[in-house]
Amino acid sequence: xxxxxxxxxxxxxxxxxxxxxxxxxxxxxxxxxxxxxxxxxxxxxxxxxxxxxxxxxxxxxxxxxxxxxxxxxxxxxxxxxxxxxxxxxxxxxxxxxxxxxxxxxxxxxxxxxxxx
Amino acid sequence: xxxxxxxxxxxxxxxxxxxxxxxxxxxxxxxxxxxxxxxxxxxxxxxxxxxxxxxxxxxxxxxxxxxxxxxxxxxxxxxxxxxxxxxxxxxxxxxxxxxxxxxxxxxxxx
Numbered sequence: 232x233x234x235x236x237x238x239x240x241x242x243x244x245x246x247x248x249x250x251x252x253x254x255x256x257x258x259x260x261x262x263x264x265x266x267x268x269x270x271x272x273x274x275x276x277x278x279x280x281x282x283x284x285x286x287x288x289x290x291x292x293x294x295x296x297x298x299x300x301x302x303x304x305x306x307x308x309x310x311x312x313x314x315x316x317x318x319x320x321x322x323x324x325x326x327x328x329x330x331x332x333x334x335x336x337x338x339x340x341x342x343x344x345x346x347x
Numbered sequence: 348x349x350x351x352x353x354x355x356x357x358x359x360x361x362x363x364x365x366x367x368x369x370x371x372x373x374x375x376x377x378x379x380x381x382x383x384x385x386x387x388x389x390x391x392x393x394x395x396x397x398x399x400x401x402x403x404x405x406x407x408x409x410x411x412x413x414x415x416x417x418x419x420x421x422x423x424x425x426x427x428x429x430x431x432x433x434x435x436x437x438x439x440x441x442x443x444x445x446x447x448x449x450x451x452x453x454x455x456x457x
Contacts, residue, residue, distance in 0.1 A: 328443035338390035
């Protein structure tokens with residue numbers, strides 16, 4: 232089965248450090264999504280791309296978060312500088328997107344981030 | 348008001364029971380609807396899409412009522428392995444964005 236691959240699976244670091252999370256979408260999928268999940272807020276969309284172009288990053292704190300897709304096989308989410316409130320599970324998902332509708336998304340295993 | 352609302356539960360049911368989850372959504376222009384399942388400390392996984400005419404997949408039946416903006420999931424003959432959080436998911440109209448409910452937790456006991 233094709234899967235979305237995320238690295239690292241776990242990350243513990245001190246506040247102020249830069250954190251980079253990576254995602255390899257399923258081959259052939261043209262949309263990539265970054266989500267954050269916490270107990271209090273549930274699953275929140277941070278940003279998403281279609282055909283590598285950023286379409287919506289309104290859910291992302293712009294001052295410290297950045298999302299890029301350098302090529303079709305890699306998406307990155309960076310936090311600089313990190314803060315304890317960024318501690319959460321970050322999921323990447325991919326799908327076959329088209330305007331006017333929506334297809335199911337397939338999730339990676341997530342990155343469990345703890346900022347001390 | 349949240350875009351997708353679900354009863355958080357937990358629903359505690361014995362094996363073999365039938366259990367139903369409900370979900371309401373606020374955007375009448377939404378076009379695609381799904382149920383996802385999430386196990387503890389795992390990623391969400393697609394359980395089933397929800398179609399206007401209703402659809403069934405084994406022990407699972409999904410229904411959609413567009414007029415009331417209401418989605419349901421029925422699980423028959425519950426198994427211990429059905430214990431998980433069930434997420435109601437609706438697309439944001441005319442985009443690829445999916446809006447996730449906060450989930451309904453199900454615990455099936457022997």
